Amino acid sequence: MSDLGLFLTQFIRRPSEIRAVVPTGRAAAREMARVISPDMPAVAEIGAGTGTITRAILNRGLPPAALELYELNAAFCDRLRQLFPGTRVHNLPAQEMVNVGRRDLDAVISGVPVLALPDDIQTAIVGAALTMMRPGAPFVQITYGPNPPLSETVRNRFGLRHDKSPRIWANLPPAQVYVFRQKGAT
Numbered sequence: 065m066s067d068l069g070l071f072l073t074q075f076i077r078r079p080s081e082i083r084a085v086v087p088t089g090r091a092a093a094r095e096m097a098r099v100i101s102p103d104m105p106a107v108a109e110i111g112a113g114t115g116t117i118t119r120a121i122l123n124r125g126l127p128p129a130a131l132e133l134y135e136l137n138a139a140f141c142d143r144l145r146q147l148f149p150g151t152r153v154h155n156l157p158a159q160e161m162v163n164v165g166r167r168d169l170d171a172v173i174s175g176v177p178v179l180a181l182p183d184d185i186q187t188a189i190v191g192a193a194l195t196m197m198r199p200g201a202p203f204v205q206i207t208y209g210p211n212p213p214l215s216e217t218v219r220n221r222f223g224l225r226h227d228k229s230p231r232i233w234a235n236l237p238p239a240q241v242y243v244f245r246q247k248g249a250t
């Protein structure tokens with residue numbers, strides 16, 4: 065089955081987890097991966113799906129061994145293992161990275177539809193990521209709406225500031241990429 069076919073089938077089975085009918089397009093995936101450089105020792109992608117953003121991350125020159133993927137959906141994890149040998153694929157919610165993942169991450173790239181989730185789950189995901197990231201490292205989140213993709217409560221709780229990309233009209237639906245960092249961190 066093609067990546068698109070797999071994505072659609074899983075969306076029909078688990079719409080509340082996946083929340084998008086089609087995978088992220090190439091232009092938005094490239095924007096998500098812009099913070100990545102080949103010399104980064106450790107990066108995590110959460111909500112990797114069928115791997116469009118993963119591909120863009122590796123196209124930046126990052127060695128597969130430096131990349132950990134977290135994905136809830138077991139069928140997507142099988143596809144990710146096939147497509148991206150050398151990466152570490154965890155069939156786990158991103159919140160559990162504290163139990164299994166590498167620390168001092170240089171970036172966390174998120175395709176998880178966080179804004180659709182209640183504050184306590186947003187807090188668990190962002191809190192886990194920040195625990196695992198080195199100070200000042202970027203948490204990159206894709207979104208489709210007009211507002212920042214983390215609630216104000218969560219942004220204030222963790223002291224997050226953000227930069228955002230221009231709207232990417234080539235994506236379906238048009239997307240924006242937010243890069244969050246903790247205020248005061250270097």
Ligand SMILES: C[S@@+](CC[C@H](N)C(=O)[O-])C[C@H]1O[C@@H](n2cnc3c(N)ncnc32)[C@H](O)[C@@H]1O
Pocket residue numbers: 081082083084086087088110111112113114115116117134135136137140156157158159174175176177
């Ligand atoms: C909108 S899809 C994006 C998939 C892919 N990143 C892309 O851009 O095409 C969201 C993905 O996040 C996964 N997901 C949802 N909640 C998650 C969580 N707490 N931890 C890890 N993955 C999660 C879903 O299974 C789904 O694959």
